[in-house]
Amino acid sequence: MSTPPVYNFAYLDEQTKRTIRRAILKAIAIPGYQVPFPSREMPMPFGWGTGGVQVTASILGPNDVLKVIDQGADDTTNAVSIRHFFARTAAIATTTRTSEATIIQTRHRIPETPLKDGQILVYQVPIPEPLRFLEPRETETRQMHALADYGLMHVKLYEDIARHGHIATTYAYPVMVDQRYLMDPSPTPKFDNPKMHMSPALQLFGAGREQRIYALPPYTRVLSLDFEDHPFERTRFTAPCALCGATDAYLDEVVTDDRGGRMFVCSDTDYCERRRPARQAGDGGERGHEHR
């Protein structure tokens, strides 16, 4: 072999980053609109967050503090992997604290701790097209967006109500952005949908395999689709978190034995740990600042 390959800051070359930033700027200018971009091969498989990783790589600067979560947790394998990737290729500071991060890359959750002005939340998106499972052809769905023709989605939700008595969509629940574009919030539980509305943080969505970027600028109106007589309902849990007692958080079901034992705990590990300071010292895992 010849000389070993050398990789740029945050892996991508600067030209590619500029291209992606242009797509991001366009996405911010047209909230909820899916901007096509020339997605690159990343050193992790498509479907594992390559869209989010490309967005993060393009906006990351040397002074940023990065948090990466998957299923709300910092210690899930893919979150660890992506965090290590940026620590290795960009040598930036990483954190598990929501409040300390300048950029948070996420898969499937929005942190429970409210985001602040100046923070950026980067979503990993598998299927950016909210209409995809109603109409598989891109040529059709792009036309529907152009005409704001979203009758198909309303009919789907209506059919849910006719069949089950309520809307039977629990995650990737479609939202209307600034009264114009129908948008897929990525497969976050619908519990998280209200957090997108008028958020002070910039929200960026990257879909690598599908080559799309879309965005919600700070303080954008984001409403979950519903009907006057069947208003949107947020998922509620009957019991509090078994570890921190939170009643306002999204909970994971953990199987404790093979005799039907279950416990429910916060999916947002940072939120849960901050709420139980007494237990913080002992229980291992990655926490606090990891300066690299």
Next chain:
Amino acid sequence: MYVAVKGGEAAIAAAHELLARERRGDPSIPEISVEQVREQLTLAVNRVMCEASLYDPDLAAQAVLQARGDLIEAIFLLRAYRTTLPRLGYAQPVDTGAMQLRRRISATYKDLPGGQLLGPTFDYTHRLFDPGSPAPAPSEPRGRVQPVAEPTPHVTVLLDREGLIEANATADAKPVGDITRDPLAFPADRDVRLQGLARADEGFLLGLAYSTQRGYGRTHPFAGEIRMGEVEVAFTPEELGFEVPLGRITLTECEMVNQFSGSAHAPPQFTRGYGLAFGHSERKAMVMALLDRALRSQDLGQAAKTPAQDPEFVLSHCDNVQASGFVEHLKLPHYVDFQAELALLRQLRAEWLLARGATCEASEPAPDSDGEAAR
């Protein structure tokens, strides 16, 4: 000058000689041994065993070498050998619940009895070239290397206890189908479909499975569990009447948990998709499970409009030995058929020109530039 083509025999012998030389490559570079392929190209060996339906790592490794790394050719070699083996009988069903686990993950529960065990996986590697060729193996592996000994129930068993997932079909008196002994017939039952998928081309299944994730026959899958490890194979000889262990094989099993909104006949519950493959063949087990579920659409009373939901379409085209054979047969001489087509085409053109010449004689420039004039 015309020379009657009679040199076939000499040409074939020369081609085989060239092939052998190409296969060997630069003779100044040491030749790879079968053992090296078996130990260091394990995943290629596994794929060949899977799609050839024969568990024999040594032969599969030899096939990969002999086929110059063309895995479909290697699969073909191994299949052509397998088919000559006498069928002594059928093993007892293997118990994957008793698998000695080297890898076990669930995407549906963060933690569960038996735990999550990553094992040897590419999953969280970064696809960056290591400086110098592949990193040397660490001398002392970190963490758990002994297979898991504690009982590790299938995730679907946990769901089953609450009735949240459809019950597995119970064994009936009907013997399990075998498409290597009986011709494939439609409609095909699930046992036959699963066998077809198990030996199907991974790439073909991958594309079809992917199409279901992109809206062409969606099945809402969750990877309930993927496990890999060793299971014991046992056989009951008729003359003995009791089970005799034959040995251990490595298997990868995938159980997909799929959404299903219920129908007139069934209450809402999760449905299943099942995949099982020889060796550590995770992608194969997963796409098999996705397609098993997609192919059950009609049985579950769902509309089946896409290719991945059509058993006849999938099963008739998923076998790469059949497919590559038929595609590549186009390289064979077709002189006779082609001659017949040539004659017909000439006749049709003459008729067309005649008819056209008769109607617009005046405006037509020359009969041989008809192609241009027709546009």
